[in-house]
Amino acid sequence: MVPVVDLSRRGRSAAGEFAATVTRIVESGSRLLGEETAAFEREFAVWLEPVRSPRLQPLEVVAVSSGASALQLALAAVGVGAGDEVIVPAFTAVPTAAAVCALGATPVPVDVEAGTANLDNALVAAATTPRTKAVVVVHLYGRPAERPDTDLPVIDDAAQAHGAIRDHRAADIVAYSFYPTKNLGGIGDGGAVVTADADIADRVRRLRVHGMTAMYVHTEISQNFRMSEIEAAWLRLGLPLLNADNDRRRQIAARYRAAAPDARWQTIHVDHVYHLCVLRSAERARVRDAFAAAGVATAIHYPLALTQQPGYWKFRAAPCPQAEAWAAECLSLPCFPELTDAEIEHVAGALAAVPT
Ligand SMILES: Cc1ncc(COP(=O)(O)O)c(C=O)c1O
Structure with a gap:
C-alpha cells in the first residue's frame, strides 16, 4: 500500500546525524530555549526571507511549543481576550478555533471558497461586529490564502504552509506548526510566531515564558510555551x-x-x-x-x-x-x-x- 505519509523514511536517513546532535545537547546541559532554539530562530528567519534589504531588520521568529500555541500567542499579542470575537474559516484543523477559545474569545466560523477551500473574504465584512478583534486566514493544505480587506489584525495560520507565503512583511503575524507531518516537521511538537513587528515579538517572547520579564518577575499572566533544544536541533537538520x-x-x-x-x-x-x-x-x-x-x-x-x-x-x-x-x-x-x-x-x- 502506498502510504499517505510515512515519517520513518526521513527518520532513517536523519537518525545518525540527529543522534550525534542529541548527544551534544544532552552533554551541554541545555534543555529549553537555548542556543539551538536561538540558532533555529535565526535560520528560519533567513529561510522565510532569503533576500532582505540591508535597511530592514531580520524577521522576528519566536519558537514556541506548538502551532496551536503560536496561534494563541499571536492572537494574545494583538490584544484578543475574553469576550472578543475572532473570524476563522469554517473549514480548517480544529486548533485554529481552539486557539481563540483558549483566550476566552469566541471563534466565528465563516464559510470558505468552493475552489480554494480558504476563507471566503467576501463574507468577512458581514461577519464583523464591534466585538471582532482579529481575522485568522488559514493557508489550507499549503495553498496560499488571500488577505481579507479589513482594518482588523490578520493572523495567518501557516501551520500547513511553510514556503507558501512570499512576503511576511505584508502580514501582521504568521503562525507556523512543526507537528511531525508538516512540511517542516519536528521530532515532537513545535511552532513559531513570525512577525516584522519587534514590539509584537517582544510580547510573544514574554508570553512564551509565563509573562516573565526578569528572573522571576512576571509582568503578565501567561503559561509555558517553550520549545525544547532537541526539537530545535531536529528542525535545524530539516530546514536545509x-x-x-x-x-x-x-x-x-x-x-x-x-x-x-x-x-x-x-x-x-x-x-x-x-x-x-x-x-x-x-x-x-x-x-x-x-x-x-x-x-x-x-x-x-x-x-x-x-x-x-x-x-x-x-x-x-x-x-x-x-x-x-x-x-x-x-x-x-x-x-x-x-x-x-x-x-x-x-x-x-x-x-x-x-x-x-
Ligand atoms: C491549519 C492548522 N492550524 C493549526 C494547527 C495546530 O498545530 P499543532 O498541532 O502544532 O498545535 C494545525 C496542525 O495540527 C493545522 O493544520
Whole structure:
C-alpha cells in the first residue's frame, strides 16, 4: 500500500546525524530555549526571507511549543481576550478555533471558497461586529490564502504552509506548526510566531515564558510555551532540505493532476506547497475503496467542518455550506517528499483508472 505519509523514511536517513546532535545537547546541559532554539530562530528567519534589504531588520521568529500555541500567542499579542470575537474559516484543523477559545474569545466560523477551500473574504465584512478583534486566514493544505480587506489584525495560520507565503512583511503575524507531518516537521511538537513587528515579538517572547520579564518577575499572566533544544536541533537538520522537499511535493501534485486532469482538485496556485494533495469527490467512499483495492492509501482532512464539530456547535453563526461540502468530499492522496518515483507512478495509474 502506498502510504499517505510515512515519517520513518526521513527518520532513517536523519537518525545518525540527529543522534550525534542529541548527544551534544544532552552533554551541554541545555534543555529549553537555548542556543539551538536561538540558532533555529535565526535560520528560519533567513529561510522565510532569503533576500532582505540591508535597511530592514531580520524577521522576528519566536519558537514556541506548538502551532496551536503560536496561534494563541499571536492572537494574545494583538490584544484578543475574553469576550472578543475572532473570524476563522469554517473549514480548517480544529486548533485554529481552539486557539481563540483558549483566550476566552469566541471563534466565528465563516464559510470558505468552493475552489480554494480558504476563507471566503467576501463574507468577512458581514461577519464583523464591534466585538471582532482579529481575522485568522488559514493557508489550507499549503495553498496560499488571500488577505481579507479589513482594518482588523490578520493572523495567518501557516501551520500547513511553510514556503507558501512570499512576503511576511505584508502580514501582521504568521503562525507556523512543526507537528511531525508538516512540511517542516519536528521530532515532537513545535511552532513559531513570525512577525516584522519587534514590539509584537517582544510580547510573544514574554508570553512564551509565563509573562516573565526578569528572573522571576512576571509582568503578565501567561503559561509555558517553550520549545525544547532537541526539537530545535531536529528542525535545524530539516530546514536545509525544505526547499527541495517542497519542490518534490509540487512535482508529485503535478504528476497526479496530469494523470486525472478532470478530477475536482483544490484550485491551483503557483506558491502551493502541497502539505496535502487533495481532490473532491461526491462519491468519496466508493473512490476510497477503489484506491485501497489498487494499493493506494487515502485520508480525510477533515471529515467535519467547524460548524459540524460537536464541541463547537455553540459557535455556529451563518450557514457554511461550502465548508460542509468540502468536509463531505475531500480526499487526501499520498504526498510526501520520500515517495519513490515508482510509488508516484502507481498512484498516478490509480488516478487515471478510478473515476473520481
Ligand atoms: C491549519 C492548522 N492550524 C493549526 C494547527 C495546530 O498545530 P499543532 O498541532 O502544532 O498545535 C494545525 C496542525 O495540527 C493545522 O493544520
